[in-house]
Amino acid sequence: MKQSVISVSNLTKDFKGIKKNIRAIDDISFDLYKEEFVAFIGLNGAGKTTTLKCLTGLLTPTSGKVSVLGYDPSKRKHNFLKKIGMVMGNKTQLWWELPAIETFQLNKEIYDIENGKYNEILNELFDLLDIREVIQIPVRKLSLGERMKCELVASLIHTPELLFLDEPTLGLDILSAQALRDFLREYNKRYKATILLTSHNMQDISDLCKRVIIIDKGRLVYDGKISELTTDFVKTKDILFTLQESVTQKEISEIGELVRFTGLTGILSVPRNRVASTSSKLLSRFKVSDLNIQEPSLEYIVGDIFKGKYRE
Ligand SMILES: Nc1ncnc2c1ncn2[C@@H]1O[C@H](COP(=O)(O)OP(=O)(O)O)[C@@H](O)[C@H]1O
Numbered sequence: 001m002k003q004s005v006i007s008v009s010n011l012t013k014d015f016k017g018i019k020k021n022i023r024a025i026d027d028i029s030f031d032l033y034k035e036e037f038v039a040f041i042g043l044n045g046a047g048k049t050t051t052l053k054c055l056t057g058l059l060t061p062t063s064g065k066v067s068v069l070g071y072d073p074s075k076r077k078h079n080f081l082k083k084i085g086m087v088m089g090n091k092t093q094l095w096w097e098l099p100a101i102e103t104f105q106l107n108k109e110i111y112d113i114e115n116g117k118y119n120e121i122l123n124e125l126f127d128l129l130d131i132r133e134v135i136q137i138p139v140r141k142l143s144l145g146e147r148m149k150c151e152l153v154a155s156l157i158h159t160p161e162l163l164f165l166d167e168p169t170l171g172l173d174i175l176s177a178q179a180l181r182d183f184l185r186e187y188n189k190r191y192k193a194t195i196l197l198t199s200h201n202m203q204d205i206s207d208l209c210k211r212v213i214i215i216d217k218g219r220l221v222y223d224g225k226i227s228e229l230t231t232d233f234v235k236t237k238d239i240l241f242t243l244q245e246s247v248t249q250k251e252i253s254e255i256g257e258l259v260r261f262t263g264l265t266g267i268l269s270v271p272r273n274r275v276a277s278t279s280s281k282l283l284s285r286f287k288v289s290d291l292n293i294q295e296p297s298l299e300y301i302v303g304d305i306f307k308g309k310y311r312e
């Protein structure tokens with residue numbers, strides 16, 4: 001039996017509105033198993049943060065059952081809090097006017113970590129994140145990327161076995177986001193940590209997670225492998241092409257559905273069983289200098305799911 005770390009059944013959360021209640025989460029159920037790195041995605045307002053708050057005990061569910069590492073999160077037991085970590089991309093837990101190292105030391109006291117263990121984990125995290133100098137500078141003077149690295153250290157000093165990440169790469173440049181992803185991948189492996197990640201960045205998700213849970217308006221719409229998301233939902237492939245001489249959109253449209261076209265380069269979306277015949281038409285009718293057949297991007301698939309394109 002796989003070891004269940006998070007178990008959510010029929011979770012519902014209502015907020016009191018001015019006129020009527022807002023149902024932020026509507027009867028969702030899922031389990032997370034040890035060492036899994038799962039993506040949790042949905043549009044703004046879908047209920048992701050609310051779910052994470054129910055899982056960490058910051059909010060109490062309206063109904064349903066939530067069990068995290070065998071605890072009821074809403075009790076906020078010290079032993080429970082010592083085993084979990086939460087990073088929110090749009091919030092800081094660092095003391096703004098002080099160097100980050102001061103927050104780390106405060107957290108050391110809160111989680112009562114002994115000196116030896118503290119120095120060991122700090123050294124390891126500093127090496128992985130490459131921030132030895134940064135931690136001595138007041139937080140308000142740091143770049144967003146540097147600050148996020150410090151946020152991570154502050155949340156990981158007690159080496160939680162379960163980590164909640166709410167849009168950790170929000171606003172980061174591509175190199176900082178990449179560094180963060182490399183770090184998270186390594187943390188997941190090295191500490192056998194279970195991680196639930198919320199992100200709008202599809203690169204984060206396809207790089208780090210095998211499994212994705214998708215919610216829409218508080219309801220669960222998909223829970224499964226990312227690789228199967230393609231086979232379950234997508235009946236088409238993309239043919240990317242570059243021409244030697246420009247042609248009109250109308251001429252190309254005759255052989256398939258154009259999803260993008262600039263005169264010289266374009267993308268045709270075609271049913272899987274017509275990839276070969278469409279490619280050969282393209283090659284015989286036009287002067288093609290480059291041709292590539294691809295699965296539609298994760299971004300595109302997820303976008304279509306949210307547009308309701310796949311609802312029966
Ligand atoms: N404290 C709150 N009081 C009232 N409504 C809230 C509160 N927190 C969230 N909501 C509402 O619940 C829904 C889900 O929000 P949230 O969980 O933050 O979504 P997401 O993180 O997916 O963007 C939204 O409609 C939001 O306005």
Ligand SMILES: [Mg+2]
Nearest residue numbers: 048049050166
């Ligand atoms: Mg949110």
